Amino acid sequence: MEKNILIIGSGFAGLWSALSAVRLLDQHARADVQVTLLAPQAELHIRPRFYEPDVHNMRAPLLDLFEATGVRFVQGLALSIDTEGRQVVYRKAEGGEGRLRYDRLVLASGSQLFRPPVPGLAEHAFDVDRIEQAALLERHLHGLGGQPESVARNTVVVAGGGFTGIETATEMPARLRAILGDGARVRVVVVDRGAQVGAALGEGIRPAILEASRELGVEWRPGRTVAAVDARGVVLDDGQRIDAGTVIWTVGFRASGLTEQIPAPRDATGRLQVDNHLRVAGLADVYAAGDTARAATDELGNFSVMSCQHAIPLGRHAGNNAAADLIGVAPRAYSQPKYVTCLDLGAWGAVYTEGWDRQQKLVGAEAKALKSQINTQWIYPPAADRAVALAAADPAIPVA
Structure with a gap:
């Protein structure tokens, strides 16, 4: 048999x-x-x-x-x-x-x-976990171009400052401007429970994240979590409200x-x-x-x-x-x-590290070229040829 x-x-x-x-x-x-x-x-x-x-x-x-x-x-x-x-x-x-x-x-x-029972999260937050969810986010972003100018329309909150959150956030300014225009005053805010920027990824990689965030205009709210989400934005655990037409969950x-x-x-x-x-x-x-x-x-x-x-x-x-x-x-x-890390940092570039302590080896355009090679070649399946x-x-x- x-x-x-x-x-x-x-x-x-x-x-x-x-x-x-x-x-x-x-x-x-x-x-x-x-x-x-x-x-x-x-x-x-x-x-x-x-x-x-x-x-x-x-x-x-x-x-x-x-x-x-x-x-x-x-x-x-x-x-x-x-x-x-x-x-x-x-x-x-x-x-x-x-x-x-x-x-x-x-x-x-x-x-x-993992989506915890945060009020409004299921109804109002997007994610990039599955291709269907990422496509929903993309349709939503393109739809912003047809909305009237407002702070909320131009603002994206990314919940979570881990690998996925950072790559999503640092890519977002370019994505928004491609839709809203180069002159749009976009705002991207990362909310993360870690005490420091990029806390989940460690000291070796933090300088690149900080520099990229400054250059791209990505804001951080370290030591904070999202307590509630609604159609107009988020409320943080300290009571602060951020008006945002787009909330992206990347935590856990x-x-x-x-x-x-x-x-x-x-x-x-x-x-x-x-x-x-x-x-x-x-x-x-x-x-x-x-x-x-x-x-x-x-x-x-x-x-x-x-x-x-x-x-x-x-x-x-x-x-x-x-x-x-x-x-x-x-x-x-x-x-x-x-063990290596190659973290995309949007239009700023990328950072490549080696070791579990993430010692920086390549940064900026050189690391971005490596990231592009990984994303467009290395991780794709082989040709449909048996041998x-x-x-x-x-x-x-x-x-x-």
């Missing part, structure tokens, strides 16, 4: 899990194992770019790639996972439910933005809710604890990759973060090791000791 490696999710981790599993099976001439990928669409959404304009272009079709590499694609939304019966129930694209059995499962269903991410169906330890963000082969703790036939996995990246106590920097190699290792375990060959231990795609799925490939 043909065996099945089932991968849930077509994001960075899911895509590379599928290709890596096929690669190993190919190397061992195993035609008796099927690699199946379950996802709502056969598309890779380029989520790291959703803070940019023209978000509708930030999706990469995958059907040709799957056909070229022999990955079976099933369109549907995973609903439940039965680890004892080794099957997944999913909602079919055309309606109704289906079931997929597995011999090995790779959970790569990603993460989503949680692993896919499917992790709650796996009987295994999870961290505070819902990520599953995995060993160095990315097998979920206590389960012999379940692996996790990308934002659903809490994986040690080195022997110094550092763990993967929710980013494509870790999702891609985690996927390559998880798919490889699920296949290796199924056919009885040696797995490959995941290790990714090099090229499988070679690119080798878990031995170093990825910063």
